[in-house]
Amino acid sequence: MGTEVSVELWHEDPAAGMAAARAVMDEYHRINALMSTYIEDSEISRLNREAANAPFTVGRELFDLVARSLELARLSDGCFDITYDSVGFLYDLRAGIVPDDAERRSKLPLINYRAVELDADKLTIRYWHPGMRINLGGIAKGYAVERGAAILRERGVRHALLNAGGDSRVVGDRRGQPWMIGVRDPRARDAVVARLPLVDEAISTAGDYERFFERDGVRYHHILNPTTGLPSTGIRSVTVIGPDGTMTDGLDTAIFVMGVRKGMALIASLPGYEAVIVDEHGKLFYSAGLLSPPSQ
Numbered sequence: 001m002g003t004e005v006s007v008e009l010w011h012e013d014p015a016a017g018m019a020a021a022r023a024v025m026d027e028y029h030r031i032n033a034l035m036s037t038y039i040e041d042s043e044i045s046r047l048n049r050e051a052a053n054a055p056f057t058v059g060r061e062l063f064d065l066v067a068r069s070l071e072l073a074r075l076s077d078g079c080f081d082i083t084y085d086s087v088g089f090l091y092d093l094r095a096g097i098v099p100d101d102a103e104r105r106s107k108l109p110l111i112n113y114r115a116v117e118l119d120a121d122k123l124t125i126r127y128w129h130p131g132m133r134i135n136l137g138g139i140a141k142g143y144a145v146e147r148g149a150a151i152l153r154e155r156g157v158r159h160a161l162l163n164a165g166g167d168s169r170v171v172g173d174r175r176g177q178p179w180m181i182g183v184r185d186p187r188a189r190d191a192v193v194a195r196l197p198l199v200d201e202a203i204s205t206a207g208d209y210e211r212f213f214e215r216d217g218v219r220y221h222h223i224l225n226p227t228t229g230l231p232s233t234g235i236r237s238v239t240v241i242g243p244d245g246t247m248t249d250g251l252d253t254a255i256f257v258m259g260v261r262k263g264m265a266l267i268a269s270l271p272g273y274e275a276v277i278v279d280e281h282g283k284l285f286y287s288a289g290l291l292s293p294p295s296q
Helices: 014-035 043-050 060-075 082-088 101-110 140-154 245-258 260-268
Strands: 005-009 116-119 124-127 160-164 167-171 179-185 188-198 202-207 212-215 218-221 235-242 274-279 284-286
Touching: 005 014, 005 140, 014 043, 014 060, 014 140, 043 060, 060 082, 060 116, 060 245, 082 101, 140 160, 140 167, 140 202, 140 245, 167 179, 167 245, 179 202, 179 235, 179 274, 188 235, 188 274, 202 245, 235 245, 235 260, 245 260, 245 274, 260 274
Parallel strands: none
Antiparallel strands: 005 160, 116 124, 160 167, 167 202, 179 188, 202 235, 212 218, 235 274, 274 284
């Protein structure tokens, strides 16, 4: 899925610990082979090629994650929308390529999560419009670390840190102390704006510094506003903490697009979830369940 992955764990038996780590890495690769649009023969790539022609049968795992993604789209009033890739595929941030206005506008009507039709009985997915594409990059990495954590628990691991890009999952504590996870300063690679103590929780960050380039004073990054097909503005980074990595991964993207006020209102409606937002001016905002640090 275009990111680095890792797992760190403690086990009394070194051989069992290495076996557990390999099992997690195997799971990462399995999910990547299933859900990465970078892989031509992945299930999601085949879905994107065929689903506008007729209902396409997928496995239960992909079906369920698409269903969860559409639920989050409804929850966020479309600010999280996996059909963003109908325009997003036109961007190549590594090469500094963005679509021109005419090309972007021509594809914009294809960003519409409501035009993805699911049949839970037949496990089929259909797109209503030719040219539609979905991309699970905003939720699948959180799903991957959550799956990895489940594998470790099944193997008796009680202390672990799993990471996939901006998504992390901690299992238990750090052998008697909470895991301290830093929230990176979006404009300074080696600085942090907050440190959060975590025990058995997930944390996900969406930032405009992860994949981007700048041209003529404009920062082009990978988090698109589904309404415009342009990189979302107003926020530099969103970090979400909660009990489920799949949910924290989707929520950080949704809030990034929603903005501070609406994003914090969404977090307030979800018990067990908290957020830290850095806006376009570098100002920090904390949800009600987090204590703000002293004034700087």
